[in-house]
Amino acid sequence: MSTPETMRAVRIRRHGGPEVLEVAEVPVPAPGPGEMLVRVAAAALNNTDLWTREGAYGRPGDPTALSGWRGPVDFPRTQGADVAGQVAAVGPGVDDGLVGRRVVIDPAIYDADGPDANPVGLMGSERDGGYAQYVTAPADQVHDMTGSPLTDDQLATLPTAYGTALGMIERGGLREGETALVSGASGGVGLALVQLARARGARVLAISSSGKVDAVRAAGADVVVDRALDVGEQVRSDAPDGVDVVLDVVAGDLLADGLPLLREGGRWVVAGALGGHEVAFDVRRLYLHNARVVGSSMHTRVHFDLLMDLARDGAVEPVVAATYPLEDAARAQEELAHRTHVGKLVLRP
Structure with missing residues (x-):
């Protein structure tokens, strides 16, 4: 041509x-x-x-x-x-x-x-x-x-969006039958994470605003967590044994406060900082529970x-x-x- x-x-x-x-x-x-x-x-x-x-x-x-x-x-x-x-x-x-x-x-x-x-x-x-x-x-x-x-x-x-999401899922080692928590679930990467995690056979909890619940659920989320309410309380209610992998594009307070939401040996994968790039957390929740915080770029x-x-x-x-x-x-x-x-x-x- x-x-x-x-x-x-x-x-x-x-x-x-x-x-x-x-x-x-x-x-x-x-x-x-x-x-x-x-x-x-x-x-x-x-x-x-x-x-x-x-x-x-x-x-x-x-x-x-x-x-x-x-x-x-x-x-x-x-x-x-x-x-x-x-x-x-x-x-x-x-x-x-x-x-x-x-x-x-x-x-x-x-x-x-x-x-x-x-x-x-x-x-x-x-x-x-x-x-x-x-x-x-x-x-x-x-x-x-x-x-x-x-x-x-x-x-x-x-x-x-989907390349970043799949990189997160692969680096986090998400497997069929595990429970994943997705932050920023109504955004481009977030919706991709919901779709790809569901396609892998995971149970998906997705954090989103209340006005976007239907779209996030339509993408494949099993549970939609309202970010305007107490996220930790909602996740503990819907996943009382904890989550295996957090797929996070928000970071900030979610990471700072959320490490205890992981199961033993859980993985927290970070690929964004919409909620803030400076984070402090209790490092005991990391090493005592064999948890991993994983950075994922594309x-x-x-x-x-x-x-x-x-x-x-x-x-x-x-x-x-x-x-x-x-x-x-x-x-x-x-x-x-x-x-x-x-x-x-x-x-x-």
């Missing part, structure tokens, strides 16, 4: 509020050696977009430093980690067999070539992302999803391959809350920050 010379993209030239997002006409990137060029059909929004734009990640030794996902941002930067689209062209050394195929991009930048390498960078922060009509990506991270029953909008919701290649297999089989059904044209990226990010929706917001370039 032929590609134009220029395209529309939404970029940031500095950290700040939604006003720093600008729509620009820029050259279509050329795929380098080992890369593919993907025409973007849908790009989902994530909290990482907000925090990268704000520079809110901090750095080791300097938590207040303005920073992208893993370090200084090279401006101008096109945002957007989550992309579904169609392969438009390939770079030198790449088989053109996927040209024209419907695909999803693994947005992680890994620290090694192996299947269990750690993500140390992210498309949309450490390299240009999918808030654009075209984007390049390493060929081995472009996954053929032509046969998936999911729509392009749904496929675009998978990489960060996914590995193995996790992402497993996620793509689930999506090809239609084993997950992402919820799309709303779609926006590319030019409305700032308004979409403002809506994301309000957190009044259930599911994912998607741009359609």
Whole structure:
């Protein structure tokens, strides 16, 4: 397929509020050696977009430093980690067999070539992302999803939210028959956690606001815990023997006060800090009960391959809350920050 010379993209030239997002006409990137060029059909929004734009990640030794996902941002930067689209062209050394195929991009930048390498960078922060009509990506991270029953909008919701969720579940060792507690259950990662934990055969307790109970229960939660009430009391009532794994994107007071909710040998997996990033807890509740607190950042290649297999089989059904044209990226990010929706917001370039 032929590609134009220029395209529309939404970029940031500095950290700040939604006003720093600008729509620009820029050259279509050329795929380098080992890369593919993907025409973007849908790009989902994530909290990482907000925090990268704000520079809110901090750095080791300097938590207040303005920073992208893993370090200084090279401006101008096109945002957007989550992309579904169609392969438009390939770079030198790449088989053109996927040209024209419907695909999803693994947005992680890994620290090694192996299947269990750690993500140390992210498309949309450490390299240009999918808030654009075209984007390049390493060929081995472009996954053929032509046969998936999911729509392009749904496929675009998978990489960060579902990738992060599956990484948490895998690192927490959640098994069939165990009890999982999911925080932030109405958000993108939270709903993914509910769906994936239920698909694994776990009993799922989900923490959410009372106005979103029906949506969270529809995603597969066995019990919905009202976050406005005493969370600990509700969890102890519904899981009197404790929970095996907490899948937590909130942290803050929930982690500080909640360790006693774990069973002996339980695992508390943290992949976000919506409730606060500074936490103090009674360390005796950790070592006396052989509990583990596990940090989880996105996914590995193995996790992402497993996620793509689930999506090809239609084993997950992402919820799309709303779609926006590319030019409305700032308004979409403002809506994301309000957190009044259930599911994912998607741009359609």
